[in-house]
Amino acid sequence: MKSLNIAYNPRIDQLRWLAALIVFLFHFHIEARGHGAPPLAGSWWGIVTEGQTGVGLFFTLSGFLFMQIAQHQKTIVYSDFLRNRILRIMPLFLVVFLLATSIGRDRFQPQDVLYLLTTNLGNSPTSASVVTGAAWCISLEFLFYLVFPFIARFTLEQGPRYLVRLLVLMLLFKLAAYGENGRSTLMYFSTFVGRFDQFLVGMLAATLYPRVQPWLERHAAWLAPLALFLAVANTALQARVAPFGDTHAPFWITWSLQESVVWAGVIVAWVSLRRALPGWLERALCHGGKVSFSFYLLHAAVIHTLGRTFGLPALTGNAAADTVLLGILVYALTWAIATLSYRTVEEPFLRMRRSYGVAEGVPRSSM
Template sequence: MKSVNLPYSPRIDQLRWFAATLVFLFHFSIKWRGLGGVVFDTPWAGLISEGHTGVALFFTLSGFLFMRIAQFQQQIDYRGFVRNRMLRILPLYLTVFLLAFSLGRDTFQPQDLLYLFTANLGNSPTSQNLITGAAWCIPLEFMFYLVFPWLSRFALERGMRYLLQLLALMLAFKLMLYHESKHSVLMYFSTFVGRFDQFVMGMLAAMLYLRHQDWLQRWAGWLLLPALALAVCASALQARVAPFNADSNAAFWIVWSLLESVVWAGVILSWVSWQGRLPDWLERVLTHGGKVSFSFYLLHMGVVQTLAQQFGPVRLTGVGGLDTMLVLAVVYGLVWALATLSYHTIEEPFLRLRGSYGMRK
């Protein structure tokens, strides 16, 4: 997705594709396992069984991208920035909420409209069903948008030390609240306390990128595989020590979101810095996947849930692993097609209305 405020980098879109695919694999594996299908049952498949980590990659990538814009523009016009973000987020987000309200017609209360701003809290209409459940993270993203122009200004004035202070403060908040919550994993997973440090880590990665860009570009080819291997190992660690659906009060989650974002910051820095190229067709496919990733993310569970209810556990060959791969490919392709339709119909017309919000000195 091209920005009018920063030179376009297809690497950013490709990372968006990767993040959305991880979340898809996470939800698909849960549903397929529930239908009796064969899934990878090893901690080393943590990027799938704990594929919710794709949300952490999205958040870290947001911090990185917008800090890069702040560095390029030097000063952010608050009104223009928020207007652009509303044009980016609200059309599809409101569409998903209309779906949620339609599904919850019989139990709808007027105050449910307030969940537009707090879909990550309480019993939101979007969290009561699998079709719209992915929308929970949008209020957190928008919360970051509302404070980012200030954070970027302070970071540009004070340097990386300011962001490190923010990370230390967020860790202190997590420690303070841990023993006061009976469901701390949900708190860390879906609220400001557990997620805001991931945006800040992305901003910190952008500042490291600007300072060490030449070095990173020189060594990115050697850094990329270790960075991806570390992501695999980190997800395997979570799958083994504190999987998402296991313990509602695991202390591991106090530090997990910060460690998770450190790992993804390494992947972002190495991938964005890499000067090599994939085959042209693959570059185009992955870049398109990133372009439609918002629709892909918000709508994928609707496709997964609908197909599961209509067709149940499909056995095409009778070979468990092969059936899994075939069904996965079909479902992924259908989600991709729906996301492409949604992007061109709902998102793209509004994206064309965006303007510049930079105020270069």
């Protein structure tokens, strides 16, 4: 997805594709297991069995990209920034929210409309159904948008140390909150306390990146695979020590910070990669990134609907092979539906965006 505020970098879209793929594999695995698919034994499958880590990549990548824009533009016009963010996420998010309230028609209460801004908390209509459950993180992302222009300004004024101070505060909040919530894992997973530091780590990575960019570009050919391996190893560690099903593990106090630092390594290594992938693969991954928002919000609906309708078909007679083949088919269908959704719901509103920054030395009459 091309921004009006900074030069397009296809590597960012490719990372969006990766994040959406990881979350897809996570939810497909859960659905397939419910229909008799064989389990993925061993912690090294953590990138799938703990695939919620894809959300951590999304949050970290958002912080990285927006801070890069802030560094480029120097000044962000708050009203224009929010206008662009609303045009970017609200049309499809509202469609999914209305779908959720339709599914829960018989349980609907008027105050449920207020959950539009807090889908990550309480008994949000979107959380009552697998079909719309992935929307939990969108209101949290929008919260980050609300405060980002201020944090970016203070960071440009004070440097990376400002973000470090915020990260220290967030760690203190995590420590204080642990003993106050008996389901702390879910708290760290889905709230400001557990996720804001990931956005901040992405911002910090963007502020430090220019200092090491030449070195990263010289060595990205081996750094990118190494960073991806470390991300896989990190999820293997989580799967072994404190998987998501553990509702109150001390490991989760620092998990989101550790997770985002590893993903930040993947981000800076991948965006530094100057060696082109095969043309067809570049185009495919960039398209996957372009439609990743639709893919993310709709993939659970596709997976669950097909699973409920067809279960796990015996395509070959081998359960493992059947699961892999079915995963490929479901992924392809989700890709097609996401493309349809992007072109129908997202793209018309995206054409209404405008630049929200003021590059250094360029006056703006409305400021």
